[in-house]
Amino acid sequence: MEILTQATEWLNRDASLALSGAVIALTLCTIVLYKSLTPQRDSSEPPLIPYTIPWLGSGISFSRDFDNFMQWVRRVMPADTPYTLYAGGRTIYLITSPRLYAKMIRISKTVSFDLLELDIFKRVFEMPREDLDAYSVGMHGMPPPTGMSQEQADELALAPQFARQYKDNWSNQSEGLSELTQRFSEEWWKRLDTLVSTSEATISFRKVMEHHFFWSATTVHFGTHFQDIVPDAGELFWEFEEGFLKLFQDVPKWMLRPALRAREKLIDGVERWLVQASKHVPAMPEDKLWDEWWGGRVGWERTRALSARGLSPRANAVHQFGFLWGLNGNTLAVVSWTLINILRDPQLLAKLQKEVETAISVTPKLTIDWPALMKLPLLTSVYQESIRLAVSNMTTRVITADTELDGYILKKGRMMVAPSRSLHLSPVFEHPSHPATEFWAERFIAEDADKPKMLNSWKPFAGGTTYCPGRFIAAAEIYSAIGILIVMFDVKLEESQGEIQHSPGRSGTGGVRPDRDGLLVLKRR
Numbered sequence: 001m002e003i004l005t006q007a008t009e010w011l012n013r014d015a016s017l018a019l020s021g022a023v024i025a026l027t028l029c030t031i032v033l034y035k036s037l038t039p040q041r042d043s044s045e046p047p048l049i050p051y052t053i054p055w056l057g058s059g060i061s062f063s064r065d066f067d068n069f070m071q072w073v074r075r076v077m078p079a080d081t082p083y084t085l086y087a088g089g090r091t092i093y094l095i096t097s098p099r100l101y102a103k104m105i106r107i108s109k110t111v112s113f114d115l116l117e118l119d120i121f122k123r124v125f126e127m128p129r130e131d132l133d134a135y136s137v138g139m140h141g142m143p144p145p146t147g148m149s150q151e152q153a154d155e156l157a158l159a160p161q162f163a164r165q166y167k168d169n170w171s172n173q174s175e176g177l178s179e180l181t182q183r184f185s186e187e188w189w190k191r192l193d194t195l196v197s198t199s200e201a202t203i204s205f206r207k208v209m210e211h212h213f214f215w216s217a218t219t220v221h222f223g224t225h226f227q228d229i230v231p232d233a234g235e236l237f238w239e240f241e242e243g244f245l246k247l248f249q250d251v252p253k254w255m256l257r258p259a260l261r262a263r264e265k266l267i268d269g270v271e272r273w274l275v276q277a278s279k280h281v282p283a284m285p286e287d288k289l290w291d292e293w294w295g296g297r298v299g300w301e302r303t304r305a306l307s308a309r310g311l312s313p314r315a316n317a318v319h320q321f322g323f324l325w326g327l328n329g330n331t332l333a334v335v336s337w338t339l340i341n342i343l344r345d346p347q348l349l350a351k352l353q354k355e356v357e358t359a360i361s362v363t364p365k366l367t368i369d370w371p372a373l374m375k376l377p378l379l380t381s382v383y384q385e386s387i388r389l390a391v392s393n394m395t396t397r398v399i400t401a402d403t404e405l406d407g408y409i410l411k412k413g414r415m416m417v418a419p420s421r422s423l424h425l426s427p428v429f430e431h432p433s434h435p436a437t438e439f440w441a442e443r444f445i446a447e448d449a450d451k452p453k454m455l456n457s458w459k460p461f462a463g464g465t466t467y468c469p470g471r472f473i474a475a476a477e478i479y480s481a482i483g484i485l486i487v488m489f490d491v492k493l494e495e496s497q498g499e500i501q502h503s504p505g506r507s508g509t510g511g512v513r514p515d516r517d518g519l520l521v522l523k524r525r
């Protein structure tokens with residue numbers, strides 16, 4: 001699941017204080033003074049104290065204009081060190097260098113991802129209090145409940161159980177991955193075929209991506225009956241999504257009524273689905289990877305684990321809804337941007353059609369050579385480049401004990417935040433004729449590309465013990481969705497409502513949704 005953090009809230013709140021040009025000038029003066037007073041690094045005298053980004057500086061729209069913020073940090077702050085940033089009344093450590101990111105992500109004992117997940121279930125999904133208590137037993141960073149030892153609590157921890165399920169069902173070359181991605185592709189292929197009943201059709205871009213892609217993926221993970229029970233889930237999902245960030249902020253609830261109403265309807269729908277699925281298939285047979293009621297095995301295994309833990313049906317539904325959000329929110333934004341990038345360049349589209357035809361055929365039936373598809377060089381470069389620019393997440397950890405990072409001591413109770421955008425715009429992606437801020441289809445396969453170095457800075461799925469377990473599914477869905485579409489059709493995108501851009505204020509949330517609709521003109525080939 002893509003994690004949005006408290007940090008996003010603080011940073012957004014701070015961003016809302018975005019200062020005028022005159023104040024920025026004042027800030028720069030402050031920095032000159034500050035830099036002259038800040039002690040220089042001396043590795044012989046640990047512990048080191050991270051450099052502080054002055055409050056005035058951090059007020060320069062961190063999340064609203066992150067590219068500018070990073071350019072500013074690079075210009076005025078010492079390179080390759082952690083920074084301290086005061087935002088929203090809290091102190092966080094900001095990690096922006098690939099080298100430190102690699103070190104940070106390997107720390108597992110004294111930093112916690114679980115506490116953030118718990119916070120999301122509390123604040124965004126409003127999981128009932130007593131269920132939260134049961135859910136959090138054994139979570140990293142939570143003290144054990146009264147009367148239970150740490151060892152007993154550790155044994156009950158849900159995260160390792162979930163991690164095992166992901167590994168068994170979603171990992172590269174697992175049978176689960178083949179089963180799920182093949183099902184996804186067939187559902188998507190059928191939907192496209194029905195959408196264009198004659199030789200040509202013009203359809204809303206959003207409808208194709210946010211309804212049909214949504215349902216192709218959701219059917220795979222939640223079974224085919226889910227759509228009968230919650231037919232408007234696709235639309236409700238996006239209504240909820242629009243309010244998601246604001247649920248982290250101090251936005252009064254009365255201003256979020258549509259998002260909250262959508263959330264409640266979705267949770268009710270998921271609960272009805274859970275009741276029906278449990279009635280029709282009380283236990284998924286051990287050898288089954290997919291079931292028409294439960295979808296992929298992971299959904300059923302989670303339900304079983306949560307019920308065994310004593311979570312109420314409502315809390316179980318909240319959890320599954322969080323899961324629905326995690327598996328769609330990012331992938332949808334990324335596949336949409338991948339397609340936009342391709343369709344803006346007709347020559348690129350033609351090259352890709354030729355390349356993809358070597359791995360996918362769509363008549364008389366859908367046939368995919370998966371190993372070949374996932375290795376196509378141009379498609380892979382387009383995917384890597386699109387995700388580089390479409391994803392802006394915050395890898396965030398709560399520090400549970402004083403932690404040493406590269407000689408610096410990071411204090412217990414604070415947060416460590418590494419924005420993917422700072423890595424994804426790092427100088428390693430710069431090219432004399434293709435700046436890092438622009439899409440360039442061949443960036444990852446260009447002759448002079450230093451690919452290992454680039455991939456070291458390419459972190460859309462974060463890393464460490466919570467490295468997104470859905471990354472193979474996400475990639476396979478995106479490659480096959482784009483591949484099937486462009487092999488079936490000659491496609492044009494009409495940006496009929498103006499140039500499609502990133503939805504404003506969504507930096508830090510994960511995949512950044514396109515801000516408006518357009519028209520897809522699909523002509524059968």
Ligand code: HEM
Nearest residue numbers: 001002327330331334460461462463466467468470473474
């Ligand atoms: C392009 C699409 C996606 C992106 C960019 C993405 C990104 C992420 C990120 C950044 C994290 C947090 C990792 C951390 O901070 O350590 C994460 C976690 C997670 N993702 Fe994804 N994700 C994507 C698609 C998916 C899909 C399709 C699924 C499911 C099929 C999925 C399932 C999960 C789960 C379950 C977690 C939580 C892992 C844990 O608790 O250990 N993701 N994802």
